[in-house]
Amino acid sequence: xxxxxxxxxxxxxxxxxxEAPAPPLTYVGIVxxxxxxxxxxxxxxxxxxxxxxxxxxILSVLSPPDKFDGVLLVxxxxxxxxxLVGYFVVFWSATGQTPGNRLFQIxxxxxxxxxxxxxxxALLRFGGLILAALPLFAxxxxxxxxxxxxxxxxxxxxxxxxxxxxxxxxSRR
Amino acid sequence: MGGSIGAAVVxxxxxxxxxxxxxxxxxxxxxxxxxxxxxxxAASPLAARAAHGALQGPLVEALAGDLVRYRVADRLLSEGxxxxxxxxxxxxxxxxxxxxxxxxxxxxxxxxxxxxxxxxLDQAVVxxxxxxxxxxxxxxxxxxxxxxxxxxxxxAGFAEQVAGGVRARSRSADAWVEQRARRxxxxxxxxxxxxxxx
Numbered sequence: 001x002x003x004x005x006x007x008x009x010x011x012x013x014x015x016x017x018x019e020a021p022a023p024p025l026t027y028v029g030i031v032x033x034x035x036x037x038x039x040x041x042x043x044x045x046x047x048x049x050x051x052x053x054x055x056x057x058i059l060s061v062l063s064p065p066d067k068f069d070g071v072l073l074v075x076x077x078x079x080x081x082x083x084l085v086g087y088f089v090v091f092w093s094a095t096g097q098t099p100g101n102r103l104f105q106i107x108x109x110x111x112x113x114x115x116x117x118x119x120x121x122a123l124l125r126f127g128g129l130i131l132a133a134l135p136l137f138a139x140x141x142x143x144x145x146x147x148x149x150x151x152x153x154x155x156x157x158x159x160x161x162x163x164x165x166x167x168x169x170x171s172r173r
Numbered sequence: 174m175g176g177s178i179g180a181a182v183v184x185x186x187x188x189x190x191x192x193x194x195x196x197x198x199x200x201x202x203x204x205x206x207x208x209x210x211x212x213x214x215a216a217s218p219l220a221a222r223a224a225h226g227a228l229q230g231p232l233v234e235a236l237a238g239d240l241v242r243y244r245v246a247d248r249l250l251s252e253g254x255x256x257x258x259x260x261x262x263x264x265x266x267x268x269x270x271x272x273x274x275x276x277x278x279x280x281x282x283x284x285x286x287x288x289x290x291x292x293x294l295d296q297a298v299v300x301x302x303x304x305x306x307x308x309x310x311x312x313x314x315x316x317x318x319x320x321x322x323x324x325x326x327x328x329a330g331f332a333e334q335v336a337g338g339v340r341a342r343s344r345s346a347d348a349w350v351e352q353r354a355r356r357x358x359x360x361x362x363x364x365x366x367x368x369x370x371x
Contacts, residue, residue, distance in 0.1 A: 025366055026366040028344075028347065029346075029348065029350065029351055030347065030350060030351070031343050031346035031347045031350055032340070032343040032344060032346075032347050035339070035343055103336055104336075104339075104340055104343065106339060113266025125311070141354075142355035144350065144351050144355070144358075145354060145355060145358060145360055147363065147364055149351075
């Protein structure tokens, strides 16, 4: 059987999903979410710095004319913005979990059916995240007071953050 | 004529006498008296003196010469007697008992202790450490899949343990911060977790 077929037959399911009783419906609080976000920020910046450093070394050898500095700045900023937005949108819409979320075993999902948000909803959530941070992070205060621990960005995108058990990948035979 | 008649009469008589003598000897040897006599002889100084004299005399040289001359060792080896004896010794319980007794004896313990404390062992260890083959083996073992897998599993297990601890503490911090915030904003406490939605 090919690798692709193996992957196609692989199922991702919560560990001990069959034998364990369903956990109570809970939502994740602000501290856990903040630490998970910090982990994601570290990943994003580490990759960005590594890539930027590599390009800086290359450019130091090529020595482009000074008039290209502005263009390079714009291109670099656009690439960074794309990387930043893409990171969250892709992970949220794919599995509901960024690497930081995976580490802390939490998951972003739609409030109505607890499935992963669509790419549009994930993009909307990221925009809401920026807006929530702008007024001195006041947009995150509702997480402390809302019964479902939703921030402004969750309310905008219709999402919640819930605990996610560790996943195991098993081969269906 | 007379000689043949004499032979015809004498020979059966001699045979009969011989048979009687042999039967008497067998009976005598089988008797308890013969056993007692042999035991007394063996225990007597006479037997010791006889053995001493025999070993001092030319008997030993003659016996050794005959052993070589008649190739006794070769014959024994060719008949597989040595193999059979070795197999019997190895399979028997006697060897195990002997080895066990030897291992438990203070003499062997002293021998081993003196061997460990000897300069020879130190030199052997130094030579072993200086040999390239040893480090080749160490490299092979260290890079073997079993060892690398074990190290990776242990590292992953430790990382998971640390992450689990951080997760537990962050969940506690969630509740603590939320409780303080709700109190500050005069909001009712957070509702308990509801049942899992299907």
